[in-house]
Amino acid sequence: MIYKEVNMRALISVSDKTGIVEFAKELVLLGIEIISTGGTYNKLKEAGVAAIEISELTGFPECLDGRVKTLHPIVHAGLLAMRSKPDHMKQLKDLNIETIDMVVVNLYPFKATILKENVTREEAVENIDIGGPTMLRSAAKNYQDVTVIVDPDDYKEVLEQLKVKGEVSLDTKFYLMQKVFMHTSNYDTMIADYLKNQRNDHELPDTLTLTYEKVQDMRYGENPHQKAAFYREIGKKKGSITDAVQLNGKELSFNNINDTNGALELLKEFTEPTVVACKHGNPCGVGSADNILDAWTKAFEADKVSIYGGIVVINREVTLELAEEMKKVFLEVIVAPAYDKAALELLQTKKNVRVLELRDIDVPQEEHAYDLKKVNGGLIVQTIDSKLLIEEELKVVTDRKPTDKEMEDMLFAWRVVKFVKSNGIALAKDKQTVGIGPGQVNRVWSTKQCIEHAAELINEDATKGAVLASDAYFPFDDSVEAAHQAGITAIIQPGGSIRDEDSIKKCNEYGIAMVFTGMRHFKH
Structure with missing residues (x-):
């Protein structure tokens, strides 16, 4: 030429x-x-x-x-x-x-x-x-x-x-x-x-400039009429979904990534064998046990309905026995640190399920990482909610102190409710969620919702002997009343309402133990 x-x-x-x-x-x-x-x-x-x-x-x-x-x-x-x-x-x-x-x-x-x-x-x-x-x-x-x-x-x-x-x-x-x-x-x-x-500077700067690299374009965003892409921060972020290796299934969607990220952050609160099931950004079933199969059983039985088409994240290797149980359920995404060879081969027979390996699944986010929310015309920025509670500030405010078992379940429920959309309530018993009430406009509705769901999805006695965790204080004693009627025996909440005494008095009346954490966990 x-x-x-x-x-x-x-x-x-x-x-x-x-x-x-x-x-x-x-x-x-x-x-x-x-x-x-x-x-x-x-x-x-x-x-x-x-x-x-x-x-x-x-x-x-x-x-x-x-x-x-x-x-x-x-x-x-x-x-x-x-x-x-x-x-x-x-x-x-x-x-x-x-x-x-x-x-x-x-x-x-x-x-x-x-x-x-x-x-x-x-x-x-x-x-x-x-x-x-x-x-x-x-x-x-x-x-x-x-x-x-x-x-x-x-x-x-x-x-x-x-x-x-x-x-x-x-x-x-x-x-x-x-x-x-x-x-x-x-x-x-x-x-x-x-x-x-390098300077270890964790202040929020006067001007904020961020840079991310595109991982992939997506078919659409939350809804089909929205454009979307997935970006990652510069550098290797251990324990994050950007570090996961996909072993099976279709490309991750916008909603898959958002929901999986939330499930992973909840999972990081636990060190014992734990399974978290998540749907639409909220946990729907969480279980901890001495082994991962029992943890799965607890998470699954907590809400057999909502887990359908949901996200499951696991902090132990997936065994063949566990894979056989998960294969019976339609799941969108499974994330674990490792898979037994036979377990992976079995899961790969379901061509659409997205199977991800995340070896450093327990590595937490950096304490000073940013949490960003876009608003029209601007951006609101905060550091991530990296704390759970300060043990020295835990305060029993009722006449009756919680038993060791109640305290164990309350701390379990507190970890869960931290990741439930506000107003958030979590019920737990034997290190299993028995009811989760997210995103209501008042707290008693969230309380009643998760009590009703526990009876409907597990059994009528599911809440008897359970504990309740609330992401923020009770402004009225109506949630205590609802908890008593459901057979709940202990409550953990931040405290700090001008009407705290009303709730404490009601707990004392019913023999419910109540603990204040002094720390709230709004999640909007």
């Missing part, structure tokens, strides 16, 4: 050298003169690609271990001169500077550097690129005259346009400009985050 000759000059300096030799050879065939630097120049030269070294262009040698090479007026004037302005072009002529029409640059591998084990701060700082972002920004600012490429995936399109039209379209240049500023913004944010972590 005979290419149309293109009268251009291209400056090429890349850390990611994927496809660069092939791209440069095509540019040369088009008649484009190539200027290059350092390792890129050497690679092109070894491949037989004609190129001018940057120091030959600037008349100034690379110095300071390569820290200074492209930071020169001859480079940046050649990039920033607007071809449509006669005075710009006259100044270039007077200064004996030629234009540069294409910049192909990607940056020092800062991300790869900071993700290495035991990387030093000095090594990380040395991999902060200065000249690269400066060239990219200069070229992108003058996008109408300069084609700027930061991503090897764009080589093909640029070449096709040059071959067919002899130029790159203005629309493509504008797209490439946008891509540059997204890339440099991401790069600078990674650096700022790294430095913040």
Whole structure:
């Protein structure tokens, strides 16, 4: 094929050298003169690609271990001169500077550097690129005259346009400009985050800039008419869904990821063998036991209806015996730290169930991680709810103290209710949830709801001898009244209402033990 000759000059300096030799050879065939630097120049030269070294262009040698090479007026004037302005072009002529029409640059591998084990701060700082972002920004600012490429995936399109039209379209240049500023913004944010972590700075900053990498596009969001994608934070986040390996099933949906994340955060509250079943962002069944099969039985029997089409997360290896039980139920997602070979093979016979392996399933989130909620026109930011309670602040406020068993069940229920949407109530007995009441607009409705569900889904005696956990204080004593009628014997709640004495008095009247935690767990 005979290419149309293109009268251009291209400056090429890349850390990611994927496809660069092939791209440069095509540019040369088009008649484009190539200027290059350092390792890129050497690679092109070894491949037989004609190129001018940057120091030959600037008349100034690379110095300071390569820290200074492209930071020169001859480079940046050649990039920033607007071809449509006669005075710009006259100044270039007077200064004996030629234009540069294409910049192909990607940056020092800062991300790869900071993700290495035991990387030093000095090594990380040395991999902060200065000249690269400066060239990219200069070229992108003058996008109408300069084609700027930061991503090897764009080589093909640029070449096709040059071959067919002899130029790159203005629309493509504008797209490439946008891509540059997204890339440099991401790069600078990674650096700022790294430095913040190095300083152990956990304050909420005056300006908040976040950067995430796309994992996948999704078919849709919560509903089919909503667009959606899944992004992850930079770096390996142990114990998070972004670190999970999918072993079977369809792609995770928006709702799968959201629900699974909530289930995992609840699971992390437990160290003994535990199974959490979750539906629509709320736990529907939680069970702990001496072995994982019994834990599954408790979680399943807590709500055999809602678990259908739900999420199940497990903090022990899935055995064949457990897999056989789970296979009887339609589940959307199963997550565990490991699977017995036979168990995995059995689960994989159900082609649609999403089976995920998360080896570090018990690793908690960093205490100072952000919890973000988008509001119209802004963002509200808080640190995650990383605490459960402060043991020294637990306070028995009733005449009757809870038994050891009641206390054990109350702490179990307290872990669960922390992850129930407010107003949230959780009932538990023998380290099994027997009723969960999420998201009602008043607390007594949540209490009555989970009591009714316990009778309906388990049996009429399910709440007799059970304990109750409430994510926030009782503003009235009506929830105590409902608990007594259901046979509940102990209550754990934050306390702090101006009418606490009403609830305490009612508990004393019925012989119910009540414990205040001094810490609430709203979840909206």
